[in-house]
Amino acid sequence: MPDKPLLLASEIPSSTQIKDLAVVTMNDDPLVVCVDARDGVWTWDPARDVWRQRPLPFGYDEDIIRNYPDAKNRIDQMAVTVAGECVVLAAGHDEQPVAFWDLESGELLRGAIFDEGDYLGAVAAVRGPGPARFVSAGQNSDVLLLWEEPFDSWTLLSECVHVWSLATAEINGRSLVAGAEGSSALVWDLAQPGWEPVFKTTESAWAVSLCRVDDRPVVVAAADPGQLWVWEVPDMAEDCEHEDDAIEPRYAPINGQDGVMRVWGLPSR
Known part of the structure; x- marks a missing residue:
């Protein structure tokens, strides 16, 4: 069986490997959100073939930022959802817990708190009506957490699981x-x-x-x-x-x- 034809291709401007990506619908058009091998976050509008880099503040809480003002995000896993006119990004790394950003403004909606949870193991956007929601699992913790906008706290979805x-x-x-x-x-x-x-x-x-x-x-x-x-x-x-x-x-x-x-x-x- 022949391969299906390629519809569209576009190279990320950073010319680096894409580590993770997600697709959402914004204003009736698809929007691709991805993170590259340098921990940079980008969006690609396929309908117009437009790439935009999305600078994000460091994803930890203020106490960590004060001690490490030059620290940068480490991101290798991410999930995205649309809430009203906002594109909400949840992301982290096996050396950085999950944090949440407004992708358009770049605002850090909720920073990672080092003492609160484990480094990120997996994250996904919850599908369905209502406010923006995500689930996350840690690298070493045996819990699954449910986050809901405004992300000021989490709900324990399950424990004694290592997902x-x-x-x-x-x-x-x-x-x-x-x-x-x-x-x-x-x-x-x-x-x-x-x-x-x-x-x-x-x-x-x-x-x-x-x-x-x-x-x-x-x-x-x-x-x-x-x-x-x-x-x-x-x-x-x-x-x-x-x-x-x-x-x-x-x-x-x-x-x-x-x-x-x-x-x-x-x-x-």
């Missing part, structure tokens, strides 16, 4: 969050606190995604050794009889390649 990949979706009116943890994929429904169905793989799961199949929410996990696992996400009423029962996959794992599965530079989480 290293996140995905979100709004399906049938449900705001869903999926995470990869060890040999499991986990799903949270933000309207049903405490509901955590279990989706088990046989080896380590490295990435997850959510989609709709036959009008049902589906979670997909990429796992060693080169396999894709697919499960239907049940309603709470259809949950397993026992809390630790794993939900059966939709069909046998798909062998996508030989050898170990690895994932680099995942787009929007």
Whole structure:
């Protein structure tokens, strides 16, 4: 089968590797937000092929900034959402906790507090109506946090989980969050606190995604050794009889390649 034709290409002006990216809709047009290998944040307007660098203040709280006035952001993971006329960026690094910025003005909406949480492991924008929301997981902490604008505090979404990949979706009116943890994929429904169905793989799961199949929410996990696992996400009423029962996959794992599965530079989480 021939490759699909490339629609549009444009090189980032910094001429460096793009480490992460996300796409949002702003004024009915797509807007690509990305971070480069020098920790610079850029936006690309594909309709006009216009790039803009977005200078951001250092993402820590004022106490850290006073002690390190010349410090720069370290960003290798990011998520973006649109709230009214604002494009809100959540970003961090494995050596910098998550912080939040207004991308248009460059204002730091909420700085990272060093003593409050771990360095960033994964972050994703929550899909669905309402204020801007994000979920984040730390590098070493076993908690998943839910942030809501104005980001002055967080809500504990789950504990005793070590998530290293996140995905979100709004399906049938449900705001869903999926995470990869060890040999499991986990799903949270933000309207049903405490509901955590279990989706088990046989080896380590490295990435997850959510989609709709036959009008049902589906979670997909990429796992060693080169396999894709697919499960239907049940309603709470259809949950397993026992809390630790794993939900059966939709069909046998798909062998996508030989050898170990690895994932680099995942787009929007």
